[in-house]
Amino acid sequence: MADDGASLSARPGGARPISFFVHHQGRGHANRTMAIIRRMRADRRVTVMTAKPSLFDGFERPIELVELPNMIGAAVPSQALFEQPTPEVMHCVPLGVWETRRTMRRILDHLDDADPALFVIDVSAEIALLSRIASVPAVKIRMHGDRLDPGHLGAYQACVGLLAPFDSSIEQADFPGWARRKTCYTGGLCTTTDAVPSREEARARLGIAPDRETVLVLTGHGGAGTPYAPLTMAARAVPDALWMVVGPVHREGHETDFGNLVEKGWVSDVTAHIAAADVVIASAGDNTVHEIARVGRPFICAPEWRYFGEQTRKAEQLAEAGAAVALLQWPGALEPWRALLDRARALNPEHLRRLYDPDAAGVAAAYLEGLADSLWREKRIAAVPAA
DSSP states (O other), rough: OSOOOHHSOOOSSSOOOOOEEEETTTTTHHHHHHHHTTTSOOOEEEEEEOOOGGTTTTOOSEEEEEEEOOOOOOOOOHHEEESOOTTOSSOOOOOOOEEEEHHHHHHHHHHHOOOOOOOEEESHHHHHHHHHTTTEEEEEEESSSSSSSHHHHHHHHSSEEEESSSOGOOTTTSHHHHHHHHHHEEEBBOOOOSEEEEEEHHHHHTTTTTTEEEEEEEOOOOOOOOOOOHHHHHHHTTTSSSEESSSSSEEOOOOOOOOEEEEEESSOOOHHHHHHOOEEOOOOOOHHHHHHHHTTTOEEEEEOOOOGHHHHHHHHHHHHHTOOOEEEOOOOSHHHHHHHHHHHHHHHHHHHHBBBOOOHHHHHHHHHHHHHHHHHHHHOOOOOOOO
């Protein structure tokens, strides 16, 4: 934790500090934060508050880490407190939970000590509201989904800006105009940076025959695993194809394995696997989508369940843009699998590829730093007296 506000605030001529709150579910929020911080000016003091500081192990840029209690699954002290209804303006605010109280205290203590120019929140509607109450300008990271509830709209209104790590062409039609106008669309932000091999190079590296149709099924770190049973039907439906599964799978115990269905678990060279594939089936996680877009392969987007329909709405937008086939229900028979692959083969991968922007992290960093500087450029003005 910081020692005092004066030591943390920017010295004359220096950049004012920026603080981040980073949700610890999966690795996507942390990886995105690191990608953006890498592109910030070197004299910018940066603090990250998170319940899982280990996500930032090995990060090469000096940052201050503030560990927060893990509020997920924390016990409520009594049944009466547990039964209290949640107000619509909030999403997850159980009563009597000391982990929640201590989290808010640590955030407020840091904001008071550091006096940051900007508080970047990835993601929490409640913390965006807390930041406004604490008189600290905030920027909330945007995600797709049905987010027109009072809690999300209040958070968007409370923030000085919004940051969408995707292309404006896949914005939802129902997202309010006033909120669009305060959103910076970075283009597709992918945190994977390894070189993209050609299809031939990737297949040689992985030992896949040059002429064998290959379908990659990919699950990211934030998912519960791809359901395995539908994949056994896929392997039966197209027996000449190689079906590679990267990431965890969810088994029900009655599946039959097939020789052309290969589980690879976690791999270090995801990009090579994508490059080797003729078709990729994956969820609608932000980085996963942009990993596939960066390589440019026909994409079947199988959204996982998420709060507020996040992945379902994103899959729908990708399909509307001609960038993917939206798979809202796993096929359970042979012909539907064959028809699904036919639809994927007919896609133009360029529609997906153009959603990726190699400089998206730089766009995000420039937006945040520009906003942080511009908000504090003018001299202090007197507060308007109360009526």
